[in-house]
Amino acid sequence: MNTRIVEIWVGIFIAAGAAALFMLAMKVSNLATYTNDEGYTITAKFEDASGLKERSPVAMAGVRLGRVTDIRFDNLTLEAIVTMRIESKYNTLPKDTSASIYTAGLLGEKYVGLEPGGDEASLKQGDRIKLTQGSMVLEKLIGQFVSQFLSDDSSDKAK
Amino acid sequence: MLDPIQNLGKSGLRFFERLGRACILFARILGGLHTLIPRLGLVIYQTYSVGVLSLLIIVVSGLFVGMVLALQGYNTLVDFGAEESLGILVALSLVRELGPVVSALLFAGRAGSALTAEIGLMKATEQLSAMEMMAIDPVHRVMAPRFVAGFFAMPLLAAIFSAVGVLGGYFVAVGVVGVDEGAFWSQMQDAVDLRDDIYNGVIKSVVFGVVVTWIAIFEGSDAIPTSEGVSRATTRTVVHSALAILGLDFVLTALMFGEI
């Protein structure tokens, strides 16, 4: 086999492999929307942060502004401290913005929803959101409802 | 009475003896990597024979696996009205599991068996002995280039498998069953994480590449130099590689995704 042809094929192979990796990174995964070191972080204390994970979305008015980067337990207040990174272009969030933990859809994942307040000043790096509402107690009811709904559904199927 | 116990002990000893020889070979290959610098041409040639020649089967299999995933996934998800999530299902299955595992199994069958047969026949026809007598270490000249080629080719093949599979899933999801194109991609991008999913998938395929190539080279160099010995070694390569891939996949998955 001609060395030149072998080398050309290996070149094509490596290029195809690199292109595949590039496609996986850009098109399949979230790299394109990765905002790693840009932006500023804010924190919020929640009574109940169950269901929330690192990398859960942070949204206002249905638009994703950033992601949860850290969830920790506060020994003093016995609450959850949630750290969020907000993209730097969203720098006009009022200081008295409130945060709640919502569920996307009936079964979807948890996200932090922000509601704007009326303050003139804006949230900055390291600021804390004071008004918060954790995962709602109602959720437990929904959970019961959902499990009942699911078991009905599956027994229907079994028939 | 004691015969079964003796047999067990005997096969146990033989297993560890072979494992020991395999480890020595592995260490000698690693120790000989520096000799490859002036022999880059050999690595390129071997990349051709283990990588490029496996390309067709990888692309075709990836395409079909992706298409089947989308079709099966759609039939299940549509019951819950969650067919928009088809992209997540296809991409996560491929990137985390099927890409590395299936392409490694195909690699073991396509390239691993060829490596074993080639090295086993070189041994049977005394080519390896002849090299030793020419003061050329076959570990450096024959095995190290093949090992490096396998090490590089496997992750590339797995990435190609996953990428083609996602495309296959896309054709079925968007083209055949009519999932919304935007939802397909955006849900996928939201759920697939670069570090957690893609990197870990690549790490898996690197580990599989090393293990399969190692097994293949070892079985070849350890083959009994007869036609029967080489054929048995080839079979062992495929069987042991498959077991190693599936076993290691469990361990790696537990390490990578277990704690979430």
Place this chain on the structure above:
Amino acid sequence: MADNNILVKTRDLSFKRGDRVIFDGVDIDIRRGSVTAIMGPSGTGKTTLLRLIGGQLKPDKGSVIVDGENVHELRRSQLYQLRKRMGMLFQNGALLTDLNVYDNVAFPLREHTNLSENLIHKLVLMKLEAVGLRGARNLMPSELSGGMARRVALARAIALDPMMIMYDEPFTGQDPISMGVLVRLIRLLNDALGLTSIIVSHDIQDTLSIADEIYLLAGGKVVAKGSGDELKQSSSEWAQQFLKGQPDGPVPFHFPAEDYADDLLDGKPGRAQTRM
């Protein structure tokens, strides 16, 4: 170093393969510049002897000294240095099947020297010319006949201008013409290049015609040695049986077995052959 004249010296060489004793105290001296033949019935470990000399196998006891160095006490790198000065011709040539004739002969040169391709080209053609196969340089090993493959392997073995060449059964399975060619080549190369040659063979006529000294091995020991004429005159039964090709003698016709009558009367049928 009283005997600087001796290139290869084995002393009390013993080697076992499993429980089978291959060598049991073999002493062989091979003089520089000579063609020495190691002969013996099949299965006496003649090839094993070459591998012991080349350091590919380790003896259980005894020593092999090549050019003043004890082969089995050398480190790997030293052994490889020594091997550069040894050539070995394997039974079937052992050409690298993925390289053509030219590249096979150039292989040791490219691996061990930094010569320019230009110079290697000249050297390879010289070596191929010496074995008469300059015209076959572009053929692949699979396109060569057995005799041609051995000649190419010979050209490869002399590529680095070694001090000695070991021939493993060079005459087996050759037609009379290629046999004659090989016999002539071995003698010619030995004298022209000042080599030392060790031939392992059981082909009596052709080996006797070129060997200066012959060692006859049987049962793990040297049973006779000397020049061809000396052996023919030898009173050793081994030598007589071997040289005349008698079916029975000190080397028995039968593989060791229990008593024939007992075996037949025993009545235990052998296991059926289940595999091909």
